[in-house]
Amino acid sequence: MAASIESLFVEIASLEEPIEELQTLKTAVLSIPVSALRDTVSGLRLEVIFSLLNTNDREKIELCVDILGRILLALSPVHLAQNCRVELQAGLKHPDDTVKILALTQIGRMVLNHEAVTEIQNNQDILREVIHCIRGEKMSVAKEAIRALAKLSHSKAGLDALFRSDLLKDLKDVMATSDIVRYRVYELIVDISSVSPVSLGYCANSSFISQLLGELTGDDVLVRATAIEMVTTLSHSQHGRQYLAQQGIMDKISNMITGAKSDPFSSFYLPGLVKFFGNLAIMDSPQHVCETYPAFQNKVFEMTSDPDPVMTGVALDTLGVLGSTVEGKQVLQKTGEKFNAVLKRMSQLASGGATELRVRCLEAISLLITLQAEQQTEDLLVLTESWFHLLSNQPMEMIRNISTQPFPELHCSALRIFTAIAPQPWGQRLMIGTPGFMEFIVDRSTGPTKEAKDAKFELVGALVSSSTAVDILGSQHYLRLRSYLREGAYYVTAVATVTTEGAD
Numbered sequence: 001m002a003a004s005i006e007s008l009f010v011e012i013a014s015l016e017e018p019i020e021e022l023q024t025l026k027t028a029v030l031s032i033p034v035s036a037l038r039d040t041v042s043g044l045r046l047e048v049i050f051s052l053l054n055t056n057d058r059e060k061i062e063l064c065v066d067i068l069g070r071i072l073l074a075l076s077p078v079h080l081a082q083n084c085r086v087e088l089q090a091g092l093k094h095p096d097d098t099v100k101i102l103a104l105t106q107i108g109r110m111v112l113n114h115e116a117v118t119e120i121q122n123n124q125d126i127l128r129e130v131i132h133c134i135r136g137e138k139m140s141v142a143k144e145a146i147r148a149l150a151k152l153s154h155s156k157a158g159l160d161a162l163f164r165s166d167l168l169k170d171l172k173d174v175m176a177t178s179d180i181v182r183y184r185v186y187e188l189i190v191d192i193s194s195v196s197p198v199s200l201g202y203c204a205n206s207s208f209i210s211q212l213l214g215e216l217t218g219d220d221v222l223v224r225a226t227a228i229e230m231v232t233t234l235s236h237s238q239h240g241r242q243y244l245a246q247q248g249i250m251d252k253i254s255n256m257i258t259g260a261k262s263d264p265f266s267s268f269y270l271p272g273l274v275k276f277f278g279n280l281a282i283m284d285s286p287q288h289v290c291e292t293y294p295a296f297q298n299k300v301f302e303m304t305s306d307p308d309p310v311m312t313g314v315a316l317d318t319l320g321v322l323g324s325t326v327e328g329k330q331v332l333q334k335t336g337e338k339f340n341a342v343l344k345r346m347s348q349l350a351s352g353g354a355t356e357l358r359v360r361c362l363e364a365i366s367l368l369i370t371l372q373a374e375q376q377t378e379d380l381l382v383l384t385e386s387w388f389h390l391l392s393n394q395p396m397e398m399i400r401n402i403s404t405q406p407f408p409e410l411h412c413s414a415l416r417i418f419t420a421i422a423p424q425p426w427g428q429r430l431m432i433g434t435p436g437f438m439e440f441i442v443d444r445s446t447g448p449t450k451e452a453k454d455a456k457f458e459l460v461g462a463l464v465s466s467s468t469a470v471d472i473l474g475s476q477h478y479l480r481l482r483s484y485l486r487e488g489a490y491y492v493t494a495v496a497t498v499t500t501e502g503a504d
Contacts, residue, residue, distance in 0.1 A: 077113035092129035104144035228272035286328035320364030362413035422462035457489035
C-alpha cells in the first residue's frame, strides 16, 4: 500500500486533471490507520497535493482537503511547522472555507506543541492571517480561528505574541468589522481570560474586558443580551468572579434587574441577568448571593408567574439550580410564605400547559426535594416533605397521573420526582401507603421507551440502596425490587404461545 501511495503521488504530479487518481489516493489513505500512515507519508512531496488547491474545481478541492486532512493528521506538529508552514499559511487565504478550516485545524495542533509553537510565534504573518479568519463569513471558520488562538494563549510566550506585538492592533482592527465579529473577538478574549489570572491580566490590560463590560449598559438590547452571556462565561472561573466583583459588575447587574421593570425591552436581556446570578450562586454560595442581591431572588419568584414562557422557564431552571444544594434549600425556606406560594405555582405549571415547560417544572421540583443519604438530617427531611405536600392534597396521585400521560418526557420527569423521594423515609412511607404504587413501580409495561425503562430502573435502584427500605416497605416488596434490579432495565418476560393443530 505504501508503494501504491508513492506511485500515485508521482502519477498525480505528472497529470493536469488527476481526478480519478485523487479519488484512488483518497481511498488508499483513508484505508490505513493514522498511526500506520505516518511512516508512509513522511517523505512524500505534499506540495503536489497543496498545489492542486489552486483551482475553482469544487470536486478537486474536496478530494485534496480529504487527502491532506488525513495525511497531515498522521504527521507530527513539529514536522508540519518545519515543512508545511508556507502551504498552511496560503490555505488561510484560500477562497474555499474547507481549505481555511484544514489549515486552522493543523495550526491548532502546532500551537499546542512546545517545539512547533516556537515556529508559529516567530511568524507574525501566519498569526495575522489566523486573526483575519475571525471575520470570515462562515462561523465554522471563525470558530476554528478562535480555537487556535485560544490554544496559543495557554503559554506566556503565546500571550506575549498576541497582546504585546503588532498583532494586538490587527485584533482590534478585526474587532471593528461589525457587531457580529466584535462578539467573536469577545468570545476569544473570554476563552483566554478563563485560563488563569495571568491571561485575564493580559486581556484586561489590553482594554478588551472593560470594553465588554461597557456593552452591558449599551443602547442595543440584543447586544446587551449577548454581553451578559459573555460575562456569565467569564464568571465561571474564580479569578474571573473576583475581577468582576472588583469592577462592581455584580452590583451593576443587580441594579439592571431592578431597573428592568421600567424597560419595555427587558425581556431580551432579563433572562441572561437571572442566569448570571444563578450561576454565581452555584459557583460561590446561594446564601451569600441571595442575601447580598435580594433583587435576584425576588425577580426569580416573580418570573414564575410571568405570562412569557421564556421568563417562566428561566425561573424554573434557576429555582432547580438553587434548590439542588442544601444551602440553597435553606435560603428558599427562609422566605417562608413567598416560596410556599412559588411551589403552589409550580404545581399548577407541572399539571397543565406546554409540555416543555411542564418538563422543566418537574425537573426543578425533583432537584428541590432531592436529599442524599448523608444530607438527611431531621430538619431537612421535614423541609422536603413539607414542600412535597405543598404541591397537592394528594401529591403521589398528582405525580403518578402525570407519569401516565402519553408524553415520554413527562413520564420520565415524573419518575425522577419519585426517585428524588425514594431514599427518604417519608417518601417510602408515602409509597407503601399509596394503593397500587408498589405494583406500579415493578410494572414493566409502563413506559416502553429506553429512557422510560432507564428512569424506572433508577427509581428501583434508589429504593433498594436505601438503608430504611426493608423496614418501611416490608421484605416482600423489597425482594421484588431486588429481583427487578437483578433482571436489569430491559428485561422482558417470556410469553409462551400455544398453537392448535389445524387452526387457520
